[in-house]
Amino acid sequence: MMAAGASLLVDSEDVAWFRGRPEGARGAAAALGRRIGLREQRTAELVLAVAELAANITKHAMDGSLLLRVVRNETVAGVEVIVVDSGPGMPDVPAALRDGMSTAGTLGIGLGAVGRLADTFDIHSQPGLGTLQVARFWPRPLPPSVTGEPLVAGITRPIAGEQVCGDAWAARTDTVAHPARPSEERQTAAPADEGRLKPSWSTLTGTRPVSGNAKMPSPRFSLARPGRSTMPVRAAVAGPGHGIMVMSCDGLGHGPMASIAAQAAVHTFRTGDARTPEQAVEQMHRALRGTRGAAVAVARIEPDGRLLFCGVGNITAALVTSTARSILLSHPGIVGHQMHQLRTYEHHLPAHGVLAMHSDGLSERWGPADLAGLLHHPPALIAAALLRHAGTRRDDASAVVAKVAR
Known part of the structure; x- marks a missing residue:
């Protein structure tokens, strides 16, 4: 499914959300373009597009937000703009993209212009x-390293009133020329905390201790369809x-x-x-000692569509068609503090489906029908859809989506 070199990944750095004041995004876009070294003409084009998108939020949208962020690969940096709103929506998107379409007393050329200005x-x-x-928006001329759409993208949003987010995501490629035999793979167990006094769950989470015969919440169980392996792989081998x-x-x-804590996990990963x-x-468990700790989930997507997964804490991960x-x-625990013996679970990522992972800043009250019309879109747009549908402003929120190359 994925040929070597076909998987394009870009890292992103969320800079600022603009909600209720989208007009402020114009000045921020100009500063961001200059910061990453876009030329004057390209920065002006970015600002024009952001101004059009922000104006549309003000004129048409309900509860609209605009996110500005830096995207980069190993050689170049650009700017990504994500717009999310909750209505009223467009009955005819192709018509709205045509120049001359009239809406709300304007010429209606905004979205068509944005499409032409953006890469x-x-x-x-x-x-x-x-x-x-x-x-x-990438520098011009367009670098060859950024042609195509990234196979993995995520989005984060801090709790209302905060400027930084405690959620994070990351992706990287890993090429294995000669896979190790299962017997050569190290049996995995959580590192021992020699001589260290482990803090209680109530101390770490701020909740009351469980008393009597009450049990801690059980880990989430796999609901994978029959025919797909859900048994733990004691010696998982990268293909x-x-x-x-x-x-x-x-x-x-x-x-x-x-x-x-989240950024320490990203750096280590x-x-x-x-x-x-x-x-x-x-590795992240060792790196996060001395921090608050975190819930973490990691997946590896193989060229043949196999998916290896290991999670600790309340990160929701799902295969969606x-x-x-x-x-x-996922297993109960806190990476950096308390962790039981780990297991890797093997699944298969459907060719026309996605892997979606999100923090508990999103509820689990979503299903395949909520994403059914979105799966052919880029991962960044699918992640934004998840955030809109299930996100809460009472906690940090994040979602990351991965697809297979076709």
């Missing part, structure tokens, strides 16, 4: 539900070829201290040499 532009709109838009590693992290609590999800979780949502099992 990539995608939109999904549904009457009564709202509109999602993603526009990406040959160009695999993709994806991580979702929720630092305990919110605010700057949660952000420190990106710079580590782990080949399997459980190895990656182990237009008709089914299969929840992947």
Whole structure:
């Protein structure tokens, strides 16, 4: 499914959400373009597009927000603009993109102009539900390394009133020329905390201790369809070829201290040499000691569509198609503090489905029908749809989506 070199990944740095004051995004876009080194003409084009998108939020949208962020690969940086609103939606998107379409007393050329100015532009709109838009602006001339659409993308949003987010996500590629035999793979167990006094669950979470015969919440169980392996793989082996590693992290609590934990997890994940999800979780467990700790989930997508998964804490992970949502099992614990013996679970990522992971800043009250009309869109737009549908402003929120190359 994924040929070597075909998986395009870009890292993103969420800069600022503009909600209720989208007009402020124009000045921020100009500053951001200059900061990353876009030329004057390209920065002016970015600002014009942001101004059009912000004006549309003010004129048409209900509860609309605009996100500005930096996107980059190993050689170049650009700017991505994501617009999310909750209505009223567009009954005819192609018509809205045509120049000369008149809406609300304007000439209606905004979206057509945005599509021409951006290097990539995608939109999904549904009457009564709202509109999602993603526009990406790279330097000109367009570098060859950024052609195509990334296979993995995520989105984060801090709790209302905070400037930093305690949620994070990351992705990286990993090429295995000669896979190890199962007997050569290290049996995985949570690192021992020699001589360290483990803090109680109530101390870490701020909740009351469980008393009497009450039990801690049980881990989520896999609801994978029959015929797919859900048994733990004691010696998970990374297959040959160009695999993709994806991580979702929720630092305990919110605010700057949660952000420190999440960013430590991201740094360790990106710079580590782990080949399997459980190895990656182990490395982050060691790196997060001394922080608040975090819930973490890691998946590895193999070239043949196999998916290896290991999660600790309340990160929701699911394989989603237009008709089914299969929840992947995670273990209880806090990465960096308390962790039991890890297991990797093997699944298969459907060719026309996605892997979606999100923090508990999103409720689980969503299903395949909520994404059915979106699965052919880029991962960034699908992640934005999840955030709109299930996100809460009473907690940090994040979602990351991965697809297979076709």
